[in-house]
Amino acid sequence: MTVTRFAPSPTGYIHVGNLRTALFNFLIARKAGGTFILRLDDTDPERSKEEYVDAIKDDLEWLGLTWDRVERQSQRLDRYAAAADALRDKGRFYEAFETPTELDLKRKKQLNMGKPPVYDRAALALSEDERAALRGERGQGVWRFKLDHERIEWTDGILGPISIDAASVSDPVLIRQDGQVLYTLASVVDDTEMGVTHVVRGSDHVTNTATQIQIIQALGGDVPSFAHHSLLTGPQGEALSKRLGTLSLRDLRAQGVQPMALLSLMARLGSADPVEVRGSVDELVEGFDIARFGSAPTKFDERDLFPLTARVLQGTPFEAVKDEIAALGVPDAVAPRFWEVVRDNITVKAEMAGWWDVLRGAITPQVADEDRDFVAEAFAMLPEPPYDAGTWSAWTNAVKDKTGRKGKGLFLPLRHAITGQSRGPEMADVMALMQVKPSL
Structure with missing residues (x-):
């Protein structure tokens, strides 16, 4: 049974970088008919907020990324405590008391000596009396996992064969001085006890994965299949991390990006396959295929989402938007035809309102000074609505005969005066939907 998980921290809103991880894990589980777990990493009581828990769920539901169950790490603290005890019993867990300043000085000294800046395990040489004295002086220490200094190897689902020398990595801190369990331990315990079989996450976790593999083995668990996707950059290859706060899913949603546009892009971005708009999550x-993705940094440009959104809307049936069209005040009798006419000429749904303003005469005509008399004369020749599909042709032929104008000189000023735009739907279709006679 394939089991995957998405484990966000409810300390903020999901952004496009988080989405990539969520989507890959979701798709792997669904393709195998397995289980997708939403696991909330809420062990930090200061930063974790219920509003973000609700927002994470809302964003995933908006995208159609449904989970099979929800787990909260804050409700599993007893399991982490039990794992910590097991590691102590095995001699793989030790308390250390260095201050951040002392650790920084050690790192600088090692670098000056040409050595890797890894923790020197000085805490292992402390006697019980020395530990007690340090606790009395500094309070509780941090708890570090003692790595076996050997090569840690696995075949990554994206990066291929990975080999990391554990001696080049500091023994990771798993429990902070204040007793808070850190992600590295909580994730291992959860993955092991929940039977997680596949873990996909960002390539910035590769070293973390190496240490977690040893922790999993120390606790007697089965090591999942790991895959590390590339990190996103901006369109020019610049770091995206500083902008991720402005690329939250709810911000993109507010800008009108459609779920299938976002999912279609993220399901292919960075892979060997072209981006193609899909009609449903099932098609994605x-x-x-996770093996189709590469390791190179992946350029992401949010502007690409808008042409894709336009294509999604072009294929969207009326039933899916009828409530939003009704909310604009479009009469039921013309609403289906209204959608047929405007959906090929909008990028986001919000632009529907502008076209309804055109049809109900709520825009200010845009007429060049040199065309004002011509447009006024043409409007005077137009009868009152209702109009039909033949109105535009009959009217412009009559205007041509009277004024002598033809071609662009005839059609463009009239289009611009009626719609306020130089391009858009066929004017025969626009006229057939006009609710009032246009006027200057």
Whole structure:
């Protein structure tokens, strides 16, 4: 049974970088008919907020990324404490008391000597009396996992064969001085006890994965299949991390990006396959292959989402938007035809309102000074609505005969005066939907 998980911290909103991880794990689980767990990393009581828990769920539901169950790490603290005790019993867990300043000085000294800046395990040489004295002086220490200094190897689902010398890595801190369990331990315990079989996450976790593999083995668990996707950059290759706060899913949603536009892009971005708009999450599942993704940094440009959104809207049936169209005040009798006419000429749904303003005469006509008399004369020749599909042709032919104008000189000023735009739907279709006679 394939089991995957998405483990966000409810300390902020999901952004596009988080989404990539969530989507890959979701698609792997669904393609295998397995289980997708939403696991909230809420062990930090100061920063974790219920509003972010609700927002994470809301964003995933908006995208159609449904989970099979929710787990909260804050409700599993007893399991982490038990794992910590097991590691102590095995001699793989030790308390250390260095201050951040002392650790920084040690790192600088090692670098000056040409050595890797890893923790020197000085705490292992402390006697019980020395530990007690340090606790009395400094309070509780941090708890570090003692790595076996050997090569840690695995075949990564994206990066291929990985080999990391554990001696080049500091023994990781798993429990802070204040007793808070850190992600590295909590994740290992959860993955092991929840039977997680596949873990996909960012390539910035590769070293972390190496240490977690040893922790999993020390606790007697089965090591999952790991895959590390590339990190996103901006369109020019610049670091995206500083901008991720402005690329939250709810911000993109507020800008009108459609779920399938976002999912279609993220399911292919950085892979060997072209980006293609898909009609449903099921179609994404069917075409997904983690092995098709590369390790190079992946350029992301949010502007690419808008042409994709336009294409999604072009394929959207009326039933899916009828409530939003009704909310604009479009009469039921013309609403289906209204959607047929405007959906090929909008980028986001919000632009529907502008076209309804055109049809109900709520825009200020845009007329060049040199065309004002011509447009006034043409409007005077136009009868009152209702109009039909033949109105535009009959009217412009009559205007041509009277004024002598033809071609662009005839059609463009009239289009601009009626719609306020130089391009858009066929004017025959626009006229057939006009609710009032246009006027200057």
